[in-house]
Amino acid sequence: MNILWDFDGTLFDTYPGYSKVFSKVLGGKVSEEEIYKRLKISLSHATEYYNLTDSQVREMETLKNDLNPGDFKPFDKVEEILKYADKNVIMTHKDRDGVLAILKHHGWDKYFIDMVAIDDGFPRKPNSQAYSHLHNKYHIDLVIGDREIDILPGKELGITTCIFGTKSDIADYCLSDYAQFFEIIDRNDFNK
Structure with a gap:
């Protein structure tokens, strides 16, 4: 996945x-x-x-x-999902150096093979160009975000979407916490 x-x-x-x-x-x-x-x-x-x-x-x-x-704490159970995935990528409006500093501080830089950050020049979300770029390189199976603006590009590209921490009528899945993630995996075939 x-x-x-x-x-x-x-x-x-x-x-x-x-x-x-x-x-x-x-x-x-x-x-x-x-x-x-x-x-x-x-x-x-x-x-x-x-x-x-x-x-x-x-x-x-x-x-x-x-x-x-x-100062920035990872959400509970995220690391288990990162370990489970075959490939993890990030699409963020944050600058690359800021993201890398946080990932390195927590020892999580090893989990990500690529990232599109705001300084890479792609249009801002909900434009799907950055998502398309990453999808073409890595065949993305799932998009996870905490706002609808984070998952709309995935929906546009036909990728399964998951929203975290809130409810959404457009997301394929809604998680109130990441412990629920593996319940979703158990019910679906993501070709892991």
């Missing part, structure tokens, strides 16, 4: 760290829980919703870069 993973909110719980940064930029006037909800839609949505100035966006980028790779 070859899996294409989203990064933020799918492999690692990055949103709490980003919510803290956003709250600091907003002067503590908005709760981290409220910011978290906006960030789950997208960073650009949260930036527009809170009407951040250019100066605040720059401050946020600086503060995000100050976060430690250890």
Whole structure:
């Protein structure tokens, strides 16, 4: 089984760290829980919703870069799935160096054979070009993300999709936690 993973909110719980940064930029006037909800839609949505100035966006980028790779925790049971898969790839709007730093910190860089990051020049999700690129190279069997924007490109390409941490009418499978993953595998043939 070859899996294409989203990064933020799918492999690692990055949103709490980003919510803290956003709250600091907003002067503590908005709760981290409220910011978290906006960030789950997208960073650009949260930036527009809170009407951040250019100066605040720059401050946020600086503060995000100050976060430690250890500040981001992997979700429970993800490593078991990474070990199970034949090939794992990542498609993310995060920069390559940031992703690699987090993966290396947790010893997970060994699980991934390829990645498309924001600095690779592909259009942003939900455009399917990056997914198509990875699918053509690795014949992806499953796309996993935490937002519909992460799985829409997979749906467009006819790849089985799985959404993590939320419900979705468009996902083939919805997981509230990764312990459920192997139940899905047991019920389906992904040519492992």
